[in-house]
Amino acid sequence: MIGPRQVEQGVLFYNFSLDVHVPPDHLLRAIDRFVDLSDLRQELAPFYSATGRPSVDPELMMRMLIIGYCCGIRSERRLCEEVHLNLAYRWFCRLGLEGRVPDHSTFSKNRHGRFRECDLLRRLFETVLQRCIEEGLVGGEGFAIDGSLIKADASRQTCVPGAEGLPADTMSRAVEEYLTVLDDAAFGAATSVKPKFISPADPAARWTGAQGGPAYFAYTVNYLIDTDHAIIVDVEPTTAIRQAEVTAAKRMIERTMARFELYPESLAGDTGYGSGEMLGWLVYEQGIEPHIPVFDKSTRTDGTFSRGDFVYDHEGDVYFCPAGKMLTSKGTLVNDGATLLYLASKYDCDECALKSRCCPNTPARKVPRSIYEGARDMARDILQSKEGRTSQRLRKKVEMLFAHLKRILHLDRLRLRGPNGARDEFHLAATAQNLRKLAKLIPIPQPKPV
Known part of the structure; x- marks a missing residue:
């Protein structure tokens, strides 16, 4: 039997709760546990006038922006429309059924003004990160x-x-x-x-x-x-x-x-961070192990010996060529003080049977060594270890x-x-990704059976 036709009937009172109509497994319900904007008003207070008309609640704007970036709503105009119509969005923004959604132009006014003046979006990102640390995810x-x-x-x-x-x-x-x-x-x-x-x-x-x-x-x-x-x-x-x-x-x-x-x-x-200067900064100044491939262009393609064919003696601070001859340095720095030159003896090179494969166009062989070569060697050793291969996967x-x-x-x-x-966009996006990660890894506590 066909059901009766639905006819709109106005009533005076409704028994309606937004909280009941938001599903327990909804993304925003899981995220809401980790959004703490209690200090927002205190931080923004110096940037508001003591007189004039009441402004739009900054916490409302922050919650709307979180919705936009968590749910992939790129347009602020469309975001305002979605918050106006979507019950879950209204619940997350604490708007109720009759709360007024601000105009989209409000976001531009505040973004170019007080939000940037107090670095609000950076503070929002750090607040969420601090929650991740407290939850043991870092x-x-x-x-x-x-x-x-x-x-x-x-x-x-x-x-x-x-x-x-x-x-x-x-x-x-x-x-x-x-x-x-x-x-x-x-x-x-x-x-x-x-x-x-x-x-x-x-x-x-x-x-x-x-x-x-x-x-x-x-x-x-x-x-x-x-x-x-x-x-x-x-x-x-x-x-x-x-x-x-x-x-x-x-x-x-x-x-x-x-x-x-x-x-x-x-x-x-990746290799983009494998320059000698960067590796030296990590090892010598910060004490951080570089699990990074070394950026190295010393390999030759003309058939002559590359720098890797020469053996460095750490104790004597000298190089030995493939023929066993010694290359020493006078402490001469080149390339703005970043490279130390090691030179072979012209007498040794003239009588060497490997000269045609080593330095056919110069009287003696020169080998450059970066002042950060110790950090570069450390990075090479780490990358060949089990820990280094694991880090590259991570x-x-x-x-x-x-x-x-x-x-x-x-x-x-x-x-x-x-x-x-x-x-601004990158901070909001990173905040949204951390919030989604919190919601995924920390389940909503289930009520205990009575």
């Missing part, structure tokens, strides 16, 4: 690091040649931010090479073709993670240059040590986080412009 012994390119909100069709620079009449918030980071080692000072093209819309974004396809403007998001449960312990935006990623790595390690007293025993990374967890960031959270292209916009 071991603090093994860290891994990597960076990934994120497309900027800049069109390839409106770019100008880098040699010409920006047009004189170009001025916007993104341009002002670009001018402030020209001397920053993570942005403008990362390299002296001028980019092929510059975007007037977002000049801090770097023109790159690193992925092999058509070139585009991009930023790099850098993650420092704990390898136990892939918790993000720090995040930093940089321009899309490898030198800038190394600078970000140093900043994140030092900041993590200072703010959370996390002193890792090892750091895993390093893949960073790449999995980047895949999750782009495929699930839909942050494959930035919505905000400028270094500050990239920083």
Whole structure:
């Protein structure tokens, strides 16, 4: 028998609870346990006027942003619409059935103002990270690091040649931010090479073709993670240059040590972090084992002996060539003081039967040795050990986080412009990923049977 037609009937009172209608296994219910914004008002109080109309609750805006980045809602306009209609979103935002959702323009006003002035999104990220530490998800012994390119909100069709620079009449918030980071080692000072093209819309974004396809403007998001449960312990935006990623790595390690007293025993990374200077900084200054492949271009391809064919004697501080002759150093430093030269005797080389395979075009053989060669040797030995091979497998967890960031959270292209916009988006995305990890690894306590 067909059921009766549903006819809308107005009633005076409803017995309705949002909490009952949010499923027990809903993502936001699992996340809500770890969102503590109790100190938010106190931190923001100095940035509000004592008079005037009451403002939108900052905790409401933070909860809405958490929903947006946890659920992959990239548009703030659409986020406001979804919060208005979705019961679970209303429950998470403490809006009830009749609470008013703020206009999308409110986020822009606060983001460019008081949120950045008090570094609120950084504080939010650190609050969630502190909760991860308290829950025992951060071991603090093994860290891994990597960076990934994120497309900027800049069109390839409106770019100008880098040699010409920006047009004189170009001025916007993104341009002002670009001018402030020209001397920053993570942005403008990362390299002296001028980019092929510059975007007037977002000049801090770097023109790159690193992925092999058509070139585009991009930023790099850098993650420092704990390898136990892939918790993000720090995040930093940089321009899309490898030198800038190394600078970000140093900043994140030092900041993590200072703010959370996390002193890792090892750091895993790819060859991009395997320069002698970086390895020397890890070993000699920080006491961290480098589980990183060494960046080495000493292997020759012309058939002559490479540097690896020469044996170094640590006690005598000399090299021995394949013929058993000694190469000594007078302490001469080259390459801005980063390399020490060891020279063979011209008399030995003239009479050597292996000269044609060693130095056919020079009177005597020279062997350069980096002042960080001890750290490089340590990295080579570690990488051949069982611990080093394990660290390289664990390093893949960073790449999995980047895949999750782009495929699930839909942050494959930035919505905000400028270094500050990239920083805001990366902090919110890292916060969302840590919250989702907390919700996944720590189940909701089940009520005890009566």
